[in-house]
Amino acid sequence: MRKDRYIHIFILSLLLALPAVVNSQEVPGPDENIPFLITFGRQGAETSWGDDDFSQTFFFTIPKDYKDPFYIRIYDADIGGKTDELNNFWNTRMVYSIYGGKGCYTDPQAKGIDPTGNYKSGTMLATRTFGMDNKLDERWFTFGPFNPADGEYYPKFSSNVFKIICDGVSGDDGNLYRYALSRRPDANVPIQGANAFTYEYTFRMWNNNDTSFVSHIYPYIDSGCIYIRQRNFDWDNDGEFVVVSVERKGQAMPLSGEDQWVDDRMPILDAEIGKSLDFRFYKKRGDLVKNNNVVMTVENQYGENLQFFSAPIGGVPVYKPRITVRPKK
Amino acid sequence: MKRHITYTAVILTVLLICSSGLYGQAKGSFEVSPVTAISSGSDDMAPVILSDGILFCSNRKVNPFLTKKNLEGVRLYELYFAPFDENGKPGKPVRFGSNLGKDTNIGPASVSSDGKTLYFTRNYIVGRKVKKNESNKLGIFTATRNGAQLTDIQPFEYNNPASNMSYPFISADGMYLFFCSDMPGGLGKYDIYMCENVDGKWTSPVNLGDKVNSADAEINPFLHSSGRLYFASDRPGGHGGLDIWYTTLAFGSWTKPVVLDDPINSEADDFAFYAVQGGLEGYFASNRRKYNDDIFRFATTIIRWSVCDTLRKNNYCYEFIEENALKNDTIDVRFRWEWNFGDGTKADGVTAEHCYSGPGVYDVSLDIVNLITGGIEKRQASYELEISDIEQPVIVSPDKIMAGENLVLNAGESNLPGMDIARYYWNFGDETVSSGLEVSKIYSLPGKYNIQLIVSSKPGTGGVVREVCVCKDIEVTADGN
Secondary structure, three states, X not given: OHHHHHHHHHHHHHHHHHHHHHHOEEEOOOOOOXXXXXXXXXXXXXXXXXXXXXXXXXXXXXXXXOOOXXXXXXXXXXXXXXXXXXXXXXXXXXXXXXXXXXXXXXXXHHHOOOOOOOOOOOEEEEEEEEOOOHHHOOOEEEXXXXXXXXXXXXXXXXXXXXXXXXXXXXXXXXXXEEEEEEOOOOOOOOOOOOEEEEOEEEEEOOOOOOOOOEEEEXXXXXXXXXXXXXXXXXXXXXXXXXXXXXXXXXXXXXXXXXXXXXXXXXXXXXXXXXXXXXXXXXXXXXXXXXXXXXXXXXXXXXXXXXXXXOOOOOOOOOOOOXXXXXXXX | OHHHHHHHHHHHHHHHHOOEEEOOOOOOOEEEEEOHHHOOOOOEEEEEEOOOEEEEEEOOOOOOOOOOXXXXXXXXXXXXXXXXXXXXXXXXXXXXXXXXXXXXXXXXXXXXXXXXXXXXXXXXXXXXXXXXXXXXXXEEEEEEEEOOEEEEEEEOOOOOOOOOEEEEEEOOOOOEEEEEEOOOOOOOOEEEEEEEEEOOEEOOOEEOOOOOOOOOEEEEEEEOOOOEEEEEEXXXXXXXXXXXXXXXXXXXXXXXXXXXXXXXXXXXOEEEEEEOOOOOEEEEEEOOOOOOOEEEEEEEOOOXXXXXXXXXXXXXXXXXXXXXXXXXXXXXXXXXXXXXOOOOOEEEOOEEEEEOOOOEEEEEEEEEEEOOOOOEEEEEEEEEEEEOOOOEOOOEOXXXXXXXXXXXXXXXXXXXOOOOEEEEEEEOOOOOEEEOOEEEEEOOOOEEEEEEEXXXXXXXXXXXXXXXXXXXXXXXXXXXX
């Protein structure tokens, strides 16, 4: 009897956990196939290690109809242990700060790609500094609970927006981490309709020289966009970068070299408006570029930065060939 | 009496012996009707179309005083002229050339294109009784038309009282005189001969040879403006009795004669074919209604369509385009488009071309190969391509031939689903026509000819006959280049 009860509980747990795994609002998102975000300590780290500004900002959107408390969780929030990037010795401190309230998103400097000016706009709801902490190594740390109403309501998203900034305030080690938005403090339980985005994506590529390990990020193309200008930094010429959309099988774009920015423009097709692009990054075959940390931004023809959503708006764009067959003249 | 028998023998021998044909053209492509206005209870035959009427010969009864008989009391043949009425139809016939001979058969005849010279058949002995054991065969004579009078009657220089010389036909240019004779040295009972006018003199008669003449009888030569020589023959291969055949002179030799189909030819005797310039209408003689010979009018039922679709070539070649890839120009080397055409063949490229072997339904699919990963994305798009032949009558023939060359035209590849085909009509673009699934045609003159193929169905519901037309240009060259 007792044995049966355990089996039932186990099966029930699996069923409950499944949606959380499938739909969790994790950053990087499941469709992105990116192992970690990365931020280096700003004291001593070099941009050539793959972080141009030692700071990373993400925004979470909570649908306005969601009224319950929620949590922002960080995987491997500390700097040290197995999943971070060591330089000499662990000496780095990271400050995670969460903001809500007016201006946390709508302040123009909040939408920038450089941690300058009033990028920490809004009302700070929580903050914590992390150094080396074995208790948090490869574990989840939870901020919250937060009241959705404490975010900044943004009508276009019909959501309350929160901001989390990870600043590498000291040291020179690389902090590898992930975020998750959750209804629960002890597990990643997604909030229906919630999402996360950034304007500058700094992340770690897979340590793999197999081209089947493809990472993706998904900029959203809003109406009025005529062309985009992508900029990427310190890619170490590691593989191929192609842009995929519903009408674009794979437009090749240049990747940067060591400690270098490159940029390129790409006209936007009508069918791409209101959908996401798929920026695909294929690792280079052959010699492994190990611990490759990279930065990506994209802006429209007005120089306005575009969002990379963790869960691509409109879904992952799938290229659809369109065949025309006509008699040969 | 004897003279009459002799003449009749010549005529009837020729007519009866020949149990097969004259001209041969197209089954069902003509309508035939007796010319009642000139019919008599006697024999009416050998129509010649003039500008203002029809000249023919007849042994009809006129009245007891005027009916022409020989001295033995046998009715004789003489020429009659039936003027066209305002509708172009022959009216009441009147005697023609009554001064051409007394107590003798006169006719058939032929008239030069300027209308001034009459070539006619007449017995050699005129105006007296034929003696016992004396033969009175037929010879060819000419007369000059001078107003209403025919004067200056002259015998043809190659007349020979020992042989029959008859059925003269003078070509439109006056350069050739055809006639028939049982003279020694011929190939059959009655052969067709030809003389050429060289410096105003007729050359010696030349037998047209075994392509035209047979062991049987060939009579009633008629050289049409199209270059066809029509004649009547009772040779095997016809419909019965005399039939109308035609042949064409090509590079100095006559082509194998072709027999005209019904309704011009019948199981009875059909002969003395004479067509207007276009060949689409004319007259001939036949005894199909009764024992007597009657003159019939024929007219083609094939009209030339004023608007006829040009024959389109079936196209089995297609272009395959991946539009989305084509409009983005940076696909370059990272991906490869692989087309599977559904017939076991493949090609690479954002666009591709392929020619199929024929109609069918083909499952065209597109795979995209990622050249970075080597992965193949199968069937990223597919297209069911149904290729069918164009619904149309189809003319199968060479596009270019030489003048005088036998052109074979075939309609067997016509694609007209649901159409219960009754007839294939051909209009050769030179005012000649034919019918049948496969026909042959010889163009004498170089030029470009627009051939129409008109296909008609059997009557459907309510008796509706469906007709469709395609046309094709044929280039006829003088030298094959």
